[in-house]
Amino acid sequence: MRCPFCGNVDTQVKDSRPAEDNAAIRRRRFCPACGGRFTTYERVQLRDLVVIKRNGKREDFDRDKLARSIRIAMQKRPIEPERIDQMISGIVRRLESAGETDIPSERIGAIVMEALARIDTVAYVRFASVYKNFQQADDFEEFVAELRPPPLDEK
16 A cells, blocks of 8 residues: 555554444555554445536446435534444445446436435535536525424314
8 A cells, every 4th residue: 555645655654453234344544654654444346436517427336425415414414423434335236236236326316315314314415505506595495394294283
């Protein structure tokens, strides 16, 4: 593994342990050339995925990009980081095991929204505001109104 600080290719593993409910291995590494320490994660990748964007453009699936968007939606919410990592791993496993290598971005967004709805409604609305491209406050109001249960009829 190349050192991110000096570029040395001869780094040493100092500690390994399971992470993300045994879905990954966390490795602490040390660079003897510069003394830098860093962490890497090793995960199983079932297949290479390609995302088909709304405009038809194709790009390689990036787990880190998915994780960033979910973490932004979850910012300052009372959810443990481990639970967020488990959710991200579950989404990636679901995408990889779907049997397709080309996945529309809309499907990824729908899967993320489904997962967020189960964990935190505020994060769900935050993610939806970007995913559904809300332009005005009315867009929020309409979306949140769909989340609320219908009022009980008064007699």
